[in-house]
Amino acid sequence: MIDLTGLETRPAQTWGALRLVPLVRRAPIEDLRLHAKVYGDELSVVTLPDRSLYTAYVPHAFVASWTADGTPAAAYGTQLGQPLRHVPIRIRRRMARRADKHRLRFLPLHLAVEGFLALHFGGPETAWDEWSRQALAHGLSPRIEEAYSGAEVRGLEDALKVFEIHPGQCGLLLYAGDTLATAFVVPHPEDYRALHPTLVRDMYGDLIHEYALYYPARDFTAELDADAIGSLADLREAAARVEREWAEFHDSVMAAGPLGAPDRVTPPPRSASPRPSWGCGSRGPGSGTCCGRTSWTATARRSVTAAGVLVEAAQHRRQHEREHPDVRDEHEHAAVDGARPQQREQRHGRGEHDRAHLQRRRPAVPAHSHPRGHADGHVERHRQIPQLGLLGVREAEAGGGAEHADEEHPGEHRDDHFDVVEGEPAPVAAGTGGGGGRRHVPTVAAGVRRGQGRRPDMSGNLGSRSAGPTVEPWTDDGSSWWRTRRPSCSTSPA
């Protein structure tokens, strides 16, 4: 559920299939400010517990500033680069990290995804403690992600002029093909002004370009009833009514799902949860719908973003669709071969394990971390999960039915990329996992150089044993924010 309290809808701006609905705040929030921290072109390198390296390019993070006593805090504005000539590589620690007293640096997608997962993929109540400890300490399963900087997308720079910032604008709802892709709200209009270019260029560059070019949507153009207008005053009144009606239409129709959805889905009784089949409902040559709009809608309908994004990116489909059929075979194989899980795991190695995650019906958030205890009893662990009722929760999220669960999986799965990007290495345990000890050299696709059309911003071979981040609680009393608070549309931590 998204709560738009304090925000007003302004007329949408359309380019191709993309519709940006500006959200305007009458009174800005003064005591929480965001600004972008631009990381430049250098790669981020994170050491993983199995002594492999994770390499990625992260375009920017956000830094939130707030004050304890509610007095205004000045943001430093957008930071344009760091003097990094002598330090070509930046080794970062956690995803969300206290940058200073009363300052927090976080990756926007990470915060959104964490909030989303905490709300909707909370896992069964009975196993909550164990599950959350594992998932939060070791993150989600590894994947490979590609993103393209919007600055490299030809024509985007010119087209950005279509998206004009309203006075007082603090956020937007982004629709792609009239499906809600994201809600992005910041506390202060000046923050939004500073972050708007990063939002459009860095977060959705290729997504915006693709949808704008290939899936045109038409404008909702205003219409006035000429017969009812007899004077200039009538004309003015009719024009004002058109603006009001647009806002009402948006809030009651276009955004009806997120605005009206329950903030918590009750899992069905355990016995009622059907055992899923392994197949993907819409699998077939050329059909990429398992990552497509169906799942997107289902996900977005019940999504909450704190300060960021839940986007079912088009690139995911391109990237993984070939692998989906393979995964089924892998799992069938596993079912037959399950009597000797350890041997199989060692024989097949990490490459297959990577793929297996992509189509798994099991929770997008593995209840069991990979780096540790991976080789001993992997198959057994997964089999336990439906019995805990976790599967039932997922299917309720997806609107019920095995097909939905399948279709949603890629979307959920995608989210944890961002966790892995900057995950702080957990303490290196001696002899981690069955295949531990082997050094895994990261592979970064060619073309990192500046000026090339496609930049592998977030690529890199993650390996199958990489740990995700440790998300540290940052509330003053030490309690975890994802438990004590539910993220709302605004990002106020108070």
Add this chain to the structure above:
Amino acid sequence: MVAVLDDSFSSFASPQKRRRPLAVALACHYLLEALAGDYHGLWLSRRDDPLQARPTGPTPLGRRVIDALERRPGLLVIVSDGWDNAPPGLACEVLRVWRRRLDPAREVGIVHLDPVYDAERFEVRRLSPVVPTAGIRDAEDLPALVELARFAEGRSGAAELRAYLAERAARALEAR
């Protein structure tokens, strides 16, 4: 005479020709101020000082056109790139209703001058079918373009247009 001048963010135009549409609008403002006896310039951002013009904000062209029509000018000049987005299409509707219901005799002449060439359509972006649109590259072309637009709208005949063009040609030759 009243002019509606576009200083929305899109008047930034392209990185290659920065703020050119805004510069054209500003030049039109001063040109009309000098040429017309009774002139009001209405900026979209509602700024008063034209020298403070900056390309910011949305394009609520419809409302501003209503503001202009309230003054009942003899001629309304709209200098805008035609990206009417707050809400989209309102200016077109306002002009249509104005022409059809409120001013069927066409007492108020309306001309749209567009400083931005729309490469996809191979023409400038039109605001409304009931209002003539002319592309404007340099502000000094404004009088000629307004005259041409009046011809396109049927407010002046071919003979007047010929006479006007001959006069312009003669002046241009004299200047050399």
